Amino acid sequence: MQVVILAGGLGTRLKAVAGNLPKALIPVAGRPFIDHQFELLRKNRIADVLLCVGYKGGMIEEHVGNGKIFGLKVSYSRESSEKLLGTGGALINAFPLLHEKFMVLYGDSYLPTDYQKVVRAFDESRALALMCVYHNKNKWDQSNVKIEGHSVVFYSKNTGGENPDYIDYGLSVYKKSVIEQYLNERLPLDLAKIQEDLVGKRQMAAHVVTERFYEIGKPSGLAELEKYLGHHDRN
Secondary structure, three states, rough: OOOEEOOOOOOOHHHHHOOOOOOHHHHOOOOEEEHHEEEEHHHHOOEEEEEEOOOHHHHHHHHHHHHHHOOOOOEEEOOOOOOHHHHHHHHOOOHHHHOEEEEEEEEEEEOOOOOHHHHHHHHOOOOOOEEEEEEEOOOOOOOOOEEEEEEEEEEOOOOOOOOOOOOEEHHHHHHHHHHHOOOOOOOOOEEEHHHHHHHHHHEEEEEEEOOOOOEEHHHHHHHHHHHHHHHHHHH
């Protein structure tokens, strides 16, 4: 399955660490972060990647190229860093390049789970989309998802009084027809809006993962991933 990586963000919370580097190229455990993402995908038998780039996208393209050195096939959807489109807008911009079904992964997330299980869960769900969720209990971040059976029944960045105990893991799957419905939407558009609409229509399946997530969007998350990868490499 095609994996779309949303790698166009500015990374403002990491300026002190990253300088002018895009988040994808920030050194983690001695290598650019995106190298670790690619290695994880390759180990999970994922070979087709679409990178949605914006801020310093040229630097990412220069490093990655066509993906051959990583054992992947990499293509690009480009947006101007002067007028960012939002995470949902990035998918709208990439619409001509999307496969009929595709995964979405954020450019600052390292998600050590079984991606082929996610593919199978999506195919078996017969839903328009699937969200990987983690039984977070507010441990690593604020929980924002409730599930019933194999469906997401509540999702919001503002949890309100719902008391959810799961969190959006950062890995999701969509049919291309979902994005087609938003082609005329005003931009910027957050992917969360599309996800909330799908949940409201009961078209968002849930797949529970047991491996915790890592995000390098802020220095503390970067340090956690450094520790995890260092330990993982020694073992």
